[in-house]
Amino acid sequence: MPEVIQTFDLKKTYELAEPVHALRGVNLTISPGEFVSIMGASGSGKSTFMNIIGCLDKPSEGTYHLDGLPVDSLSRNELAEIRNEKIGFVFQGFNLLSRTSALENVELPLVYQRKNSKVKPKVKAAECLKRVGLADRMDHHTQQLSGGQQQRVAVARALVNDPALILADEPTGNLDSRTSLDLMGLFQELNDQGITIVLVTHEPEIAKFTKRVVEMRDGLVVRDSEIEDRGDARKELEEFSGVIGL
Amino acid sequence: MKIFKLLAIAQSSLLKNRTRSILTMLGIIIGVGAVIVMRAIGDGAQQNIEERINSLGTNLLMVRSSSNSYGGVRRGAGSSRTLFIKDVDIIREQCSLVSAVSGIVNVSGQIIGGGTNWASQVQGVGPEYLEIKSWEIEDGVMFTERDMRAKTKVAVLGASVVENMYGGVNPIGQTVRIQQTPFKIIGVLEAKGQGSGGQDQDDVVLVPLTSAAFRLRGDSRYVSQIYASAVTVEMMDAAKEEMTQTLRQAHKLINGQDDDFSIRSQSELTEAFTSTTETMTTFLTIVAAVSLLVGGVGIMNIMLVSVTERTREIGIRVAVGARSTDVLFQFLIEAVVLSVAGGAIGIAVAYGVCDIVQNKLDMTTIVKTWIIAVSLGVSALIGIVFGLYPAFMASRLDPIDALRHE
Numbered sequence: 001m002p003e004v005i006q007t008f009d010l011k012k013t014y015e016l017a018e019p020v021h022a023l024r025g026v027n028l029t030i031s032p033g034e035f036v037s038i039m040g041a042s043g044s045g046k047s048t049f050m051n052i053i054g055c056l057d058k059p060s061e062g063t064y065h066l067d068g069l070p071v072d073s074l075s076r077n078e079l080a081e082i083r084n085e086k087i088g089f090v091f092q093g094f095n096l097l098s099r100t101s102a103l104e105n106v107e108l109p110l111v112y113q114r115k116n117s118k119v120k121p122k123v124k125a126a127e128c129l130k131r132v133g134l135a136d137r138m139d140h141h142t143q144q145l146s147g148g149q150q151q152r153v154a155v156a157r158a159l160v161n162d163p164a165l166i167l168a169d170e171p172t173g174n175l176d177s178r179t180s181l182d183l184m185g186l187f188q189e190l191n192d193q194g195i196t197i198v199l200v201t202h203e204p205e206i207a208k209f210t211k212r213v214v215e216m217r218d219g220l221v222v223r224d225s226e227i228e229d230r231g232d233a234r235k236e237l238e239e240f241s242g243v244i245g246l
Numbered sequence: 247m248k249i250f251k252l253l254a255i256a257q258s259s260l261l262k263n264r265t266r267s268i269l270t271m272l273g274i275i276i277g278v279g280a281v282i283v284m285r286a287i288g289d290g291a292q293q294n295i296e297e298r299i300n301s302l303g304t305n306l307l308m309v310r311s312s313s314n315s316y317g318g319v320r321r322g323a324g325s326s327r328t329l330f331i332k333d334v335d336i337i338r339e340q341c342s343l344v345s346a347v348s349g350i351v352n353v354s355g356q357i358i359g360g361g362t363n364w365a366s367q368v369q370g371v372g373p374e375y376l377e378i379k380s381w382e383i384e385d386g387v388m389f390t391e392r393d394m395r396a397k398t399k400v401a402v403l404g405a406s407v408v409e410n411m412y413g414g415v416n417p418i419g420q421t422v423r424i425q426q427t428p429f430k431i432i433g434v435l436e437a438k439g440q441g442s443g444g445q446d447q448d449d450v451v452l453v454p455l456t457s458a459a460f461r462l463r464g465d466s467r468y469v470s471q472i473y474a475s476a477v478t479v480e481m482m483d484a485a486k487e488e489m490t491q492t493l494r495q496a497h498k499l500i501n502g503q504d505d506d507f508s509i510r511s512q513s514e515l516t517e518a519f520t521s522t523t524e525t526m527t528t529f530l531t532i533v534a535a536v537s538l539l540v541g542g543v544g545i546m547n548i549m550l551v552s553v554t555e556r557t558r559e560i561g562i563r564v565a566v567g568a569r570s571t572d573v574l575f576q577f578l579i580e581a582v583v584l585s586v587a588g589g590a591i592g593i594a595v596a597y598g599v600c601d602i603v604q605n606k607l608d609m610t611t612i613v614k615t616w617i618i619a620v621s622l623g624v625s626a627l628i629g630i631v632f633g634l635y636p637a638f639m640a641s642r643l644d645p646i647d648a649l650r651h652e
Contacts, residue, residue, distance in 0.1 A: 056565065056645050077569045084567020095562045095649060099262045109566040111251060157566070 002068030004165050004196045005030040005053055010062035012048050012219075022048040024219035025062070030198065032164075035191040037199045037207035040216035047169075049216065050200050054087055054167045055079045067164040084112050088158025092170035094150040096142045096157075102129060103138045106156045113161065128156040132186060148179035155186060159195075166190070168199045172206055181240060184209040185233035209233050256580040263552075270548040271588030273541025274628065278592030278621045279599065280534035285617050286600045288527025290610030295519045299512060305479055306378060306512040307344075307486055309472040309493070312505060327468045328497065328506040331459065334372065334472055336496045343485035345477045348372035349469035351458040357451060359422035359431075360411040366404075368424055368451045370458020376435075378475045386418045386433030389454050397456045401429040405437040406448035422451070425462055429453060482511050541588070542628040549581050549636035560640055561648025574641035581633020582626055589625025593618055 005028065012023040022045045030036055040046040051057035052064060055071060058079075064072040067086050074082065088109075089095075096105045106125040110117070117124075129138055132152040142150060151171060158166050168187070172180035188209060191197050199210055207213050208231045215223035260267045311328040334349040341347075351370035356363050373390050376383065389400050401422060408417055421428045438447045453462075455469070476485035486509050493507055553560070560573055568576075600611040 051646055054565075056649075077571070080564065080567050080569045083565060089565050091649065095558065095565070097559055097562060100258075108563070111255070112563070112567040112569075112572060161567075 001032050003029050003031050003065070004034070004067055005198070006065040007053070008063045010049070010052065010059045010064060012045075012052065012057075013060045021219055023052075023059070026216075026219070026221055028214065028221060028224075030165075030196065032196055033191070033194055035187070035197045035199070035211040036214060037201055037210040037212070038214045038216065039200075039202060039204070039207055041202065043218075044216040045219040046200055046216045048219075050167065050169055050198075053198070054089065055083045080112075081114060084109055084114070085161060086164045088155075088161065088163040088166045090151065090154045090158050090166065090168040090171045092173035094147070094154050094174070096150055096153055098142050101139050101141055102134060102145065102153045102156075105142065105153055106160050108157060109161045125156070125160055128159045129153070131159060131190075132156045146179075147175055148182055151175060151179075151183055152186065155183075155190075159190070164196065166195060166197045168197065170201055171199065172201070172203070178237065178240060180206065181233050181237040185237055188233050252575050252579045253583070255576055256583045259556075260580060260583060266548065266552075267584060270545055270584055271591060273544035274538065274585050274588030274625055275541075275592040275595060277534065277538030277541040278589045278625060279595040280537055281531055282593060282596035282613060282617055282621060283599050283603070283611075284530040284534045285527065286596070286611035286613045287603065287609060288523060288530065289612040289614060290604075292520050292523045292527070293612055294610050295523060299519060305345075305476040305482055305485075307474045307476060307482070307489065308510045308512075309474070309489065309507055310470075310510075312508050329469050329472055330467050331455070331469055332467075333493060333496055334455075334469065337472065337474060337489060337492060340492045341474075341485065341488050343477050343481050343488050344474045346374040346377045347472060347474040348375040348378055349455050350375075350471040350473060351455055351463060351468075352470050353424070353458050353462045355425045355462070357407070357411070357422050357424055359420060360413075360417065362411055364407065364411050366407050366449050366451050368453060368458065368462070370453050370455040370462070372455050374475075375452065375473065378473045379438075381438060382436045384434045384436040385416060386431075388433055389452075393454045394456050397460050398454060399427060399429045399457060399461065400432045400454065402433040402435060402452040403431055404435050404448040404450040404452075406446050407451055408434055410449075424451065424453070427461055429457075476511075486511055538624065538628065542585070542632040545581055545585055545629065546632035546636060549577060549633055550639070552580075553577065553636050553640045556640075557643060557648050557651040560643050561645050561651065564643070564645040565649060570641040573643075574637045577637035577640045578630065578633045581637065582629035585625045585629030585633075586622065589622050592625075593621060 007026055007028050010023055010026040011021070014020040014022060026045075026049060038046050038049065048057070052059050053066070055066065056079075059072050062072070063070060066082065069082070071079065071082055097108070103122065103125050106128055107121045110121040110124065126135075126138060129135060132155050134149060134152050134156065137145060137149060142153075145153065155166075172183055175183060184206060187197055187199070191211075197210075199206070201207055208227055208229070210227060211230060212226055213223065214221055309329065329349070331349055334347055337344055337347045348371050353368040353370065354365075355368060357366050357368070372394065373388055376388055383402070384405070386402070388402055389398065393400055401424070403417065403422075408414060411417070411422075416434065417431050418434065420431050422431060423429070435448065435450075435452070459465070459469075474485070474489065476482045489509055490505065494505065497506055499506065563573060597613065600613060603609050604611050
């Protein structure tokens, strides 16, 4: 199986009045089945790095292979196709379509799929919603769902095209502690099923539920280590609920 | 992307903004509605005029003698005596494209009868005259070829004459005196109404042409005019040409010599009258078309607002794999759906307005099929033209910026 992410000396420079070197040569490899958190303060280059590995942006220099494919030189439309087939996004602000049902939101990536799939979009979307525990909320519109539920819909949308990689950008940023634990529990569960997840966060207590931490500073990777005492989000959620008496 | 997927996306996003969609369509609705109503009223007026002119007679060709000049003084149309009774017979025998022909001799004079008198127009005509003028006998009979040969003293009265002299009572069998000569009334004509010039066509007394020429006027050889019917409307021009040649031969005119008669067809009359209405209709249609253009600008305006407002939505779509062309087509199709739907509603509204105009204002309206087709086509075109720029703006958005957009 090819590596999910392989970057070689990835650089990104923004040509402003004064050139800004957001990435100064990042080398990183992420293998299938990993659960990696990327940490760093704002300005560390982690957002730029995430945009590039998410195929939303292109590097200025260096090469990037996603799922074995060199993608750094692809056109805008080809990148759209790669995002559609290989990446599932989960954003901080959920980014669901308003006034649209959960099912239709999850279906969205399939609408733009180029390959003919034998599976019906509706069936596949419903399956994914079931997987994130929202089987009974399929027809609810975005506004009728809580923050935690909206983020679960976003996770289901990320799953719907069977991506090589789920890319989560501060997914717990807009959630309270309890819902954050709940979501991390879901991510751990999906990772246990073999799905590769890359999670961008600045909270160490969220990062500890992943398996590996990559820390960035000033456009470079400064730490890359395995998590030693990995937390179990489900267990902590139970304990947490016990403490506040739920 | 399949077109029906795009249509579904457009439909759902338009339905989510129902009020705005309807307000945007309003410009197109009014524009298309105005164009169709204007055309319908114009075409209705035109048909009215055509019908009125057709009531003069079907496929009518009118022969008059041309002007002549006498000592340098030109004396106007019909001033020369160049049409003869025998010309009528020659046309009947030799012109295959003429289905009916009649000479006309006009006689003026006071008519006395029914205990009163009345100044009417007395016309000596042939039996085929009624067929040429598409006129029917209301009561009694028309005189025949035998009456022509025998120069019988019989008369057929127009409806206005009957009204004025007999108070509407059936006068058949009674006698009228025209220039002291008694004529027996054998028929009454149905009312025909006003002619194209507003004159009363029913104020007429018809007598056999020969009777008028020999008994009333005295100069038996000439006719004032000849009316003829072409076999079909399409053959009007050919029939006119055929009659011209026949008459030239009969009058022994050599090549290069001017016709001593002129033939006018009813279609020439129609054209003269309808061109004014045509100009008016065109003018009003252009005014209405301008309002349609304004409607298009309205669509562009709203689509631009919509693109800005839905920047985040565009970002989401692009992030999950929409290509820039997908986004372009999504917004373009939304604009086209808006304008075509507006056009369709405009057509429906126009039908309603035409109905009101027809019933309450008593004006004829005609909605032609091609106007409907053109309206829909123009609506779609407006959607494309005015939707292209906003759609292009949408497709150019950077996904990273779009996703961050609040």
